[in-house]
Amino acid sequence: MGIIVQKFGGTSVGSVERIQHVASRVVEEKEKGNDVVVVVSAMGKTTDALVGMAKEICSQPSKREMDMLLSxxxxxxxxxxxxxxxxxxxxAISFTGWQAGIETESIHSNARITNIHTEKLASHLNEGKVVIVAGFQGMTASGEITTLGRGGSDTTAVAIAAALKAERCDIYTDVDGVYTSDPRYITGARKLSSISYDEMLELANLGAGVLHPRAVEFAKNYQIPLEVRSSIERIEGTYIEEEASMEQNLVVRGVAFENEITRVTVFGLNNALKGLSSIFTTLAEHHLNVDIIIQSQTEQNTTNLSFSIKGHDLDETLEVLEQHKESLGFTHVEYEGGLSKVSIVGSGMISNPGVAAEMFEVLADNGITIKMVSTSEIKVSVVVDEDLMNKAAQVLHSSFHLDEVKVEEITL
Amino acid sequence: MGIIVQKFGGTSVGSVERIQHVASRVVEEKEKGNDVVVVVSAMGKTTDALVGMAKEICSQPSKREMDMLLSxxxxxxxxxxxxxxxxxxxxAISFTGWQAGIETESIHSNARITNIHTEKLASHLNEGKVVIVAGFQGMTASGEITTLGRGGSDTTAVAIAAALKAERCDIYTDVDGVYTSDPRYITGARKLSSISYDEMLELANLGAGVLHPRAVEFAKNYQIPLEVRSSIERIEGTYIEEEASMEQNLVVRGVAFENEITRVTVFGLNNALKGLSSIFTTLAEHHLNVDIIIQSQTEQNTTNLSFSIKGHDLDETLEVLEQHKESLGFTHVEYEGGLSKVSIVGSGMISNPGVAAEMFEVLADNGITIKMVSTSEIKVSVVVDEDLMNKAAQVLHSSFHLDEVKVEEITL
Incomplete structure (x- = not known):
């Protein structure tokens, strides 16, 4: 039998009782004859409580000390x-991130895993033990504790699965799978029986929330099959693998949306050639994630540049731009908050060129103004006013027939 | 200026507000021009809360996992x-025990420090930082997290002070110094201005509670002056150093007492020569601390052996003895709980041979039956019934004039 990695999130381990329930799920897997590695998050509200104490002390705590605290x-x-x-x-035996050999880059609060030294994990698995690893955390080469940022425990689980050449990585969570859209807001949203890495990647990146994109990327790169499933109910979840075998006939597989998007516009960039790369290199150096980018030529041979960021990155983004105003060479910056991003995702789009046009038409018919657009081979994203987000997602979900259950899925 | 190590216990860091107050005490010391290392315990009731969760899961949790949890x-x-x-x-910069280079033996829940690799601490001190170290914890050579047992943070502080050749180690606590006896129970108990390592060692071992004996031992071995002082009030505490300069004329310096003592008696040891060492070697291998030992010869050339242990070690002690009954060679074991130990301590006893006799007389005059006796050069301990403990301590405190303030101390 092979190695199975199981990941349980904060809600799944939110109390002693829940932890005991998780233990029973782990034993079930172990009793099938598999070697089992379990990756867990912090218990329920623990992280919030720790953050709360830190915020009582200072509004911008040192990232190094936050990692020390949260880990x-x-x-x-x-x-x-x-x-x-x-x-x-x-x-069973437990290991912190650093004990489990999870090496990361030297960035606090949002480090990436650079290497996993699996000797220790492998040797304890060989002894028949279940190995329990702390998610979300690692250690730099110089012995500093780091954390992996949001959804970091997913990444830990998939990275360990890849390093140990696991058969499968099961992501146990408080939802029972991946849905065509968020069922809390969208009428008719359905659970998918399977989805491809690429589709999941777009959905994850677009704020679908069940799985962290970095984790999906890892899984895709190392071809680790994932299953997203309920930690409470014993039912099938959603499989994520190279080719989603079902529902190939669905052009659009999901509608994702997220709010707290801010559009930043940099005016009068005087070096159109270098300015673009300079700005995004500078922002990347500060680990500020930019999403949609729109460039427009103006008279006088200068360029205006708009890009979208997460609202909580706004202060730092403005600060970084201001600091580098001279070298980047621009006149001024404006921004607009209170925006949302709504996206449709599906591998079928590659062979269906009219999908984006159909999306714009549906939105226009419903009086929803599009502020920015971004497309990839398998998704189209639009930025709209925050208060139109749910409406946009709902009309797209219906228009692309995502609420109609496919026969293949039922007979699975 | 030199290096000062400050240690703050759980009550002193029991809330965010308290932690901010501690920060102000640290800054005061730093502003005197000293390099400062701070060792801290877990916040107030944290350890109890963690132990509580573990106990919900199992009554005898794995010691390795308890160390993982409590650290x-x-x-x-x-x-x-x-x-x-x-x-x-x-x-400032924080370090866990393992990051601070605190290496311990491979024993969980009660490990001893074997080495401190000070390079990291020293280099950050040289950069002008205050270095904050997690007390109570360390790492084995193979990378396991260990804890140092009760009072472990004191030990961490003194061990770091020794390793860094610190000028002084200040133990900040919720009492303002070392007293002639516990003022909560003994009328007339007074704060001492200074006390010798040896006296403190006896008092610490006897349950005076302000300082862990291992910490005092470390301080004595490396000649690190200690000061026990209040974390709240800004007043002088009690200095602990090689020779306590004040109050040399006091024969008895303190009265200590502790309850939950159990007397275990092993009957019919058939090898008087080897039996004694075998029993205590066996118990030591299981890290069971034996205190007072009394051996008595019986007819038939067998030996009976009584010793006192902490009440919470009783179950394990009985189990270990039973397991080794054959090889140790004895007939049966009896025990008596509900006992207490009361002790008088003072360097002056060395040159005052009548002190023990005086103690026994005072107790007899007050109708207190002595069940076991143990003496060292600077202390006499007796075991009495638990409900006579306070009375015994009080009459000894008065008889040896500990409630009379000495002129030297007032003029200090």
Missing amino acids: TGEQVTISLLTMALIQVGQD | TGEQVTISLLTMALIQVGQD
């Missing part, structure tokens, strides 16, 4: 889960 | 205190 959350979970497994007679 | 407590404190220092403009 305790998963450490609590791994020890409790290990105790729960030992208690039911399953030999 | 998060100090990690939270170090990051918050560091943030508080940075917030008031004092550059």
Whole structure:
């Protein structure tokens, strides 16, 4: 039998009782004859409580110290889960990120995994133990504790699965799979039985929230099949693999949306050739993620540049731009907050060129003004006013027939 | 100027507000021109909360996993205190036990420090930073997280002071110094201005509670002056150094007492020669601390052996003895709980041979039956019934004139 990596998020381990339930899910997998590695997040509201204390002390705590603080959350979970497994007679051992050999780059609060030294994990698996690893955290080569940023535990799980050549990585969560859209807001949203890495990647990047995009990327690169499934109910979830075998006839597979988008516009860039790369290199150096980018030529041979960022990155973005105003060479910056992004995703779009046009038409018919557009081979994103987000998502979900259950899916 | 190590216990860092207050005490020391290392414990009730969760899962959690769990407590404190220092403009950096280079033996829950690799601490001190270290924890050579047992943060502080050749180690606590006896129970108990290592060692071992004996031992071995002082009030505490300069005329310096003592008696040891060492070697291998030992010869050339242990070690002690009954060669074991130990301590006893006799007389005059006796050069301990403990301590405190303030101390 192979190695299965299971990941349980914060809600799934939110209390001692929940942790005991997780232990039973782990034992079920182990009893199938598999070697099992379990990656866990901090218990429920722990991270919020820790952040709350830090914020009482200062509004902008040192990122290094935040990593020091937050990484305790998963450490609590791994020890409790290990105790729960030992208690039911399953030999187990816990490891922090640094003990598990998870090496990251030297960036605090949002580090990427650079290497996983698997010797320790492998040797304990060989002894028949379930190995419990703290998600979300790692260590730099110089021994500093780092965290992986939002959704970091997903990344830990998939990276370990890749490093150990696991058979599958199961992402246990409080939803029971990947949906065509968020069922809390969109009428008719349905669970998908399977979806491709690329589609999931677009959905994850677009704020679908069930899985972190970095984790999906890892899974795609190392061809690790994922299953997103419920930690409570014992039902099939959604498989994420190279080619989603079902529903190939659906051009659009999902509608994703996220709010708190801000559009920043840089005016009068005087070096159209170098200005563009300089700005985004500078922002990247500060780990500020830019999403949609629109460039427009003006008279006097200068360029205006708009891009979208997450609202919480606005202050730092404006600061960084101001600091480099001279070298970047622009006149001034404006921004507009209160925006949202709505996207349609589906591999079928590659062979269906009219999809973007259809999307714009549906939105126009419903009186929704598009502020920015971005497309890839398998998705189209538009930026709209925040208060039109749900409406836009709902009309797109219906127009592209995502609420109609396919026969293949039922007979699965 | 030199290096000062400050240690703040759990109550002193029990809330964000307290942590901010501690930051101000740290800055005061730093502003005197000293390099400052701060060792902290887990916040107030954190450890209890963590233990509570573990106990919900199992009554006898794995010691390795308990270390994993409990070591998060100090990690939270170090990051918050560091943030508080940075917030008031004092550059600072936090380190967990393993990051600070604190190497321990491979024993979980009660490990001893074997080495401190000070390079990292020293280099950050040289950069003018205050260095904040998690107390109570370390790492084995193979990368396992260990904890140092009760009072472990004191030990961390003194060990770091020794390794860095610090000028002084200040133990900040919720009492303002070392007293002649516990003022909560003993009328007339007074704060001492100074006390010798040896006296403190006896008092610490006897449950005086302000300082862990291992920490005092370290301080004595490396001649690190200690000061026990209040973390709240800005007043002088008690100095602990090689020769306590004041109050040399006091024969008895303190009265200590502790309850939950159990007397275990092993009957019919058939090898008087080897039996004694075998029993205590076996118990030591299981890290069971034995205190007072009394051996008595019986007819038939067998030996009975009584010793006192902490009540919470009783179950394990009985189990270990039972397991080794054959090889140790004894007939049966009996025990008596509900006992207490009361002790008088003072360097002056060396030259005052009548002190023990005086103690026994005072107790007899007050109708207190002595169950076991143990003496060293500077202390006499007796085991009495638990409900006579306070009375015994009080009459000894008065008889040895500990409630009379000495002129030297007032004029200090």
